[in-house]
Amino acid sequence: MTRNPVTVxxxxxxxxxxxxxxxxxxxxxPVVEDRRVVGIVTDRDLxxxxxxxxxxxxxxxxxxxxxxxxxxxxxxLQPVTVLPTLSxxxxxxxxxxxxxxxLLVVEDGILVGILTKGDIIxxxxxxxxxxxxxxxx
Numbered sequence: 001m002t003r004n005p006v007t008v009x010x011x012x013x014x015x016x017x018x019x020x021x022x023x024x025x026x027x028x029x030p031v032v033e034d035r036r037v038v039g040i041v042t043d044r045d046l047x048x049x050x051x052x053x054x055x056x057x058x059x060x061x062x063x064x065x066x067x068x069x070x071x072x073x074x075x076x077l078q079p080v081t082v083l084p085t086l087s088x089x090x091x092x093x094x095x096x097x098x099x100x101x102x103l104l105v106v107e108d109g110i111l112v113g114i115l116t117k118g119d120i121i122x123x124x125x126x127x128x129x130x131x132x133x134x135x136x137x
Contacts, residue, residue, distance in 0.1 A: 001084070001105055001113040007032040008041065010072035014050060017041055017071060028102050030111055031075045037104055037111050039075035049074035081106040084113070088123045091115055 006020055007030045020029060021043060031039035050069065081104045082091060091103055095117060105113040 001115045001119055003113045005114040008071050009033055010038055012071050013067050014069040015067050030104050031071055032111055035110050037106055039077050040079040041071050041075040045074045079104050092120050
């Protein structure tokens with residue numbers, strides 16, 4: 001799990017989301033208000049829910065629709081959340097069941113991390129390598 005992931009607020013601009021995703025090389029950002037999870041915004045949300053006219057670069061006057069559109073207009077409400085005590089195998093099953101790429105890890109209603117498919121693959125590979133090394137000893 002990635003602890004303390006980069007987040008956005010529901011009133012942040014689409015431009016900010018794009019910038020944070022590009023800088024952090026991430027495909028999803030939890031949406032948090034008053035430390036509580038209110039949604040998630042993904043690269044797919046940007047692609048599917050943003051107007052086709054939304055450009056990557058600002059207009060000549062320095063303004064762009066991406067500065068005016070807000071996260072709340074494209075985010076997914078009620079994202080799938082899990083407790084930090086969930087096992088790697090249970091998390092993998094949950095991702096498979098709901099056909100998503102990440103789980104938001106929440107404790108007492110507060111976001112503590114994000115668990116992606118990549119994190120799960122890494123954990124399974126680490127366990128596999130450890131068992132191989134143990135069997136060679």
